Amino acid sequence: MRHSIELLAPAGDLNRLKTAVRYGADAVYIGGKELSLRSRAGNFSIEEIKEGVAFANQYGAKVYVTVNMIPHDEDFKEVEKYFKSLEDAGVSAIIVASIHLMKLCKKVAPKMEVHISTQQTTTNTATVDYWKEIGADRVVLAREVTLEEMKEIAKTSSLPLEVFIHGGMCVNYSGRCTLSNIMTLRDANRGGCAQSCRWKYRMYDDGNLISPEDCLFSMSSKDLQAASVITALMDMGIDSLKIEGRMKTAYYIATVVKAYRQLIDTYHENGKVTEEEMEKFQNELAKAENRPTYSGFYYGLPPKEGHLYGVNGAGVIQDFVAYVLDYDKESQMATIQVRNHFTCGTKMEVLSPTIDNETFVVEELFTLDGEKIDVAKQPMQVLKTKIPFVVEKEDMIRKYRGGSCQ
């Protein structure tokens, strides 16, 4: 039986929240200024949260706020006031790892749901029941749970379940790693994770070096990409599919959300996803990759193919080249804002929440003064170019990579 399922997307700022919602997220999770694990993400003020909730509600979407750090005593200042302000802002739920914060939220801001963060490593129904008894409304399962285990948990789960389907993966059980603390004095569980797991290490056996210099030991895991299990997750009754990445770009969010949105809708409407359709969705996801992907633990313990060696971390995607600012249907001229270098003659693809991806070739480029140029190389520069089909404000233009996963 196909199940109505939530697509939950990350957002590091208001622009990305709006992007996630426009491209099809049913809910967006964000960090507030307090008690959030991604200190280097933008993180929202209360005013921005209010604006984000209002925008999301227009689309029938919800906003959740992560309050998922493992607090020290000094971190609890004015938390009650903060929770009340989140509730007043219309936030639907908070995501927590602290048992105290969970109980406090229930007491002072009861309109908000409390979701148990993956930091709490929930891997079985007994633990789900535990969080239910304590008062939680939803549990985010650990990424280490396999598809088969998930199926068994979902059969008798006492709480709605949320699972990760895409994005970066901690190599360790989330919340049970302090490598960053010891190596950099950045508390991994209070928003400071330095991703020391992705660094390179020499390995010694009784003092003898055994790691080759061209392939030092690393604990870097490939990112999760779970398109192939979405239909199974829908069938088993999982409630929410979560995309990781509050620090990811708007382009990344647009691409990933749209691909999963289409996959979910295709299965919901047709009762199946053909091999061709699945290939198309996976190809779309590949266009946003900045790190190689793997299926995580869904099919069992990851072998070496699930890990990265000789690569430290994320690369930079430069396929996204411009935003559409305006479009004149009569002249077919689009006003665009440049984000990455491109030249005339480049084949482009337009990514839009409302139309299927369409391609065109940049024949000519003009400055706003009408000067003809061959190269767009200044970020944020506003230019004009002809696009032979209707596009909308905030649509994204990227270099066309065809259907292959390059």
Place this chain on the structure above:
Amino acid sequence: MELLTSIQSIRDIPRYKSLGMTGCILSCDYFATRQNHYFTKEEIVCAMQEHADVQFYTIVNRIFAQDELQQLEEFLVWCKDVQFAGIYYSDPAVYMLAKKYGMENILIYNQDTVLTNSLDIQGYLDLGIKRCVISREITLDEILTIMNRCENKLELMVHGHMNLSYSKRRLLSCYFDEIGEVHSTAKMYTLEEETRKDKMFITQDEQGTHIFTGTRLQMVKELPSLLSLQAIRIDGVFMNSDEIADAIMYYAQILNGNDVDSVYDAFIAKNEELYTSGYLYQKTNIVK
């Protein structure tokens, strides 16, 4: 205050007891991980019968998959039968199944990273468990704050190699596979980040991969300020029998009121470079 240690051999119990140990931790394979030795149920029962004046504890720090809950339940029933003084756990599933058998009052919550503040710790104590083990990633001042604000049902690991991370992945197997070399995964290796000199230990077992500090935590000098704890623990992983005996002796001397500076000087003189005060005087609050 209880002075506890994990041990490598039941033969060590009389010696450790004579030095001041009040209780020891004997754990079974599969249910425990990151231990210096694993004992069979029969060995544990035998030791308990032979040393009736010692408190016996066991560790159940596995993170349980759905299909492992039945084994956990059976093991807890056995634990109840043999009357452990306490069971360390980190997966709340242990609490839920123990509660079913009315044995939550012998549970000790030891999730290494989440017990960092007084409000959460009191929240867990309110569940009716025996005590909580304070996390190590906090300062001495923060520990003292917790001791002031919480019920006196607290324990601290004061001595041993601190585990830094726990992965379900077989990181050693995968790496050896990647570099095309055959090495045993059943032993400890040393890691050194390519730009740093600090060393860490890495091991792999059936439950995954574990990384530990290369240095050994010690709190000999701080012990007088920690006397209101219910228990302190020496974690004997990567320590031999004599090193564990030494540690028991020094902590017991402080508990017996010996001069702290003299005890510390004698202790540290043996191998100063091996030891660290961990996070006691070092906040880890850099976030940018």
